[in-house]
Amino acid sequence: MTTRLCLLLLAAALLGPASAFALGLPPDSRVPGGVAVIPIADASAPAPQVFYGDRPVLVVNDNGWKAVVGIPLDAEPGPQELVSGERRITFExxxxxYAEQHLTVQRRYVSPSPEELARIRAEQVRIRAALTHYSQELPGSLRLALPVDGPESSPFGLRRFFNGEPRRPHSGLDLAAPAGTPIKAPAAGRVLDAGDFFFNGNTVFLDHGGGLITMYCHLEQIAVEPGQWLQPGETIGTVGATGRVTGPHLHWGVTLNGAMVDPALFVENR
Ligand SMILES: [Zn+2]
Structure with a gap:
């Protein structure tokens, strides 16, 4: 073996898995529902820990340590603060x-009964637990494939009115496809939770590591179970029209550090 090759192999071994991060960083988009990519330290520094509020933030080494921060849709424009040890890092x-969208749905989805309200509250706790989950293992890449081959029917962030009443903004991306179309895992991940939810219908949550969680709603059928590991392209379930919908489609959500962000930021050439 040549000396040069030996040195290259040694360098590769010293760099370790964090430096071998296969890039695919989302574009820096410092808006509500966007992702901020913020340099924290030189590549030679030890891996920093970064918090946004009380939540740990994904940090990757891509020509230096960078925080990849999900910004909540309800964030107020203005200065925001990250904390890393004794340091405070501000960004704007x-x-x-975002545009408005008016939809008409069954009355129960706008004025739920007391029993349905109790169910909704319990489910909100379960959904929050899944979306704020943080596992230490970092995702292999931050690039996601489209889980369904279909046109976008509603973009992320729309300010929504159901039967004329204002409700929460659209916190995911809708992809139109006929009922029964297979939904594929956009990256490797572990099934965090799966079940039937009042608004979201049959839903699956995938954990990709480092606080990157993806969510799949309104499924006709769920094909996976909690705890199961999926390779990219494995089938999660099929497109359906369960829950609060106007027709069959996939609602696809992406969460970083507990913030629902625009899935389109993670998709190549979109
Ligand atoms: Zn949707």
């Missing part, structure tokens, strides 16, 4: 005007 969130 710019305003973004």
């Amino acid at each position: 969130v710019m305003p973004k005007a």
